[in-house]
Amino acid sequence: MSRPLPSVFDQALASAVRAPSPHNTQPWRFVVEHEVIEVWLDRERVLAVADPHGREARLACGAAAFNLQICLRANGLAAVVRLLPDPDEPDLVAVIRLDGNEKASAAERKLADAVFRRHTNRRPLLDKEVPVVARTALKSAALREGGQVEYLDASGRYTPVASLVRQAEALQADDHAFKAEAAFWTHRDSDSPDGVPKIASGPPPHSPGIVSLRGSHENRELPEREYEREPLLGAVLTRDRGPHAEVRAGMAMQRVLLTATAEGLATSFLSQPFETPRTRESLDRLFAGLGQPHTLLRIGYGYPTRLTARRPVKDVLTHRTARDVPAS
Ligand SMILES: Cc1cc2nc3c(=O)[nH]c(=O)nc-3n(C[C@H](O)[C@H](O)[C@H](O)COP(=O)(O)O)c2cc1C
Missing domain, CATH: 3.40.109.10 (NADH Oxidase)
Incomplete structure (x- = not known):
C-alpha cells in the first residue's frame, strides 16, 4: 500500500473538527501514530450540567470519526474504524487504521465535500415537504x-x-x-x-x-x-x-x-x-x-446560514512517537 501523504491526514483532521458538537464545545482530541488516528474524548469539554455522562460528547466524537473516515475514503484510502477498542481507556473513543487503497465512489466524494458545507440551521425552514x-x-x-x-x-x-x-x-x-x-x-x-x-x-x-x-x-x-x-x-x-x-x-x-x-x-x-x-x-x-x-x-428546506469556527487542528492534535496518552 502506498503511504498516505501527510496532507491527506491534514485534510482528514480538518474534516474531523468540522463535526457538530453540543454548543460547539469540540470535546475531542486526536493522536496520530504512523498510519493510525485515534479519537479521544476530552473530558474538560464535556458539558457538566447538560451532559454529565458525556453522552452528547460521545455522539460528537463519533461524528468526528465519521468525518475522518469519509475524508480518507474520498482520497482513495480504505480505513477501518474500531469503536471503544480498549476497555482500560474509556476515553479512547475510536481508532482509525488505514487498510490499503480503494477507489472512492462518487457518493463518498459527495459526502466528503458536504463536510465543509454542513451546518446547524436554527432559522425558520420553508413549509415544504421533504420528498x-x-x-x-x-x-x-x-x-x-x-x-x-x-x-x-x-x-x-x-x-x-x-x-x-x-x-x-x-x-x-x-x-x-x-x-x-x-x-x-x-x-x-x-x-x-x-x-x-x-x-x-x-x-x-x-x-x-x-x-x-x-x-x-x-x-x-x-x-x-x-x-x-x-x-x-x-x-x-x-x-x-x-x-x-x-x-x-x-x-x-x-x-x-x-x-x-x-x-x-x-x-x-x-x-x-x-x-x-x-x-x-x-x-x-x-x-x-x-x-x-x-x-x-x-x-x-431553508436558506444556508454561516459556518461556525473551530479550534485549529494543531490545538487538538498530538503526534505520538512512544506509547503514551494525549496530554489534556
Ligand atoms: C449531540 C449534539 C446535540 C446538539 N444539540 C443542539 C440543540 O439542542 N440545539 C441546537 O440548536 N444545536 C444543537 N447542536 C448543534 C451544535 O450547537 C452545533 O453542532 C455546533 O454549534 C457547531 O455548529 P455547526 O453544527 O453549525 O457546525 C447539537 C450538536 C450535537 C452534536
Missing part, C-alpha cells in the same frame, strides 16, 4: 452505520415528542446552572474558535411553534419571524444502549447529516428532552421496542 426519496436516503445513511432514523410523523410519536421538547425547554429555562452553562457557550463573537456565535442563532419565533428551538440560541436583536408549522423530525436510534452505542450513533448521525446536506436539506437539533432525566425517561419509553433514541433532528 420520500430524500427521506429514504437519510434512513439508508443511518442503516449503513448501524443506526436507524425513525420519522416521527409516520409513527404517531410526533405530538408526545414535541411536547417533551417544550417541557424540557421550560425546565431548563428555570434551571440556573443550566442557564449559566448555556450562557457561557452561546452568543459568542463570530471569530470565537468555539461556542455558538450570535450569527448562528435564529430569530425569536413570532408565535410559539409545535416544537421549540433552544431559547439560549435565540438572537433577540433580530425581528421576530414565523417558523415552519410542523417540521419533519427524525430520531436517530441504535439497537443497543451505552457508550459504544453512543459513538456508533454519532457516526450514523453524521452520515445522515452529510447526506441531508448533499440532498440540499437544512438540519438542526432538538436535544432538550435528552438533557433532563424525566423527559429522557419518557423519550426512552416512547421508543421502547424500536431502539435507544440518541438525538432528534429537525429536517427541511
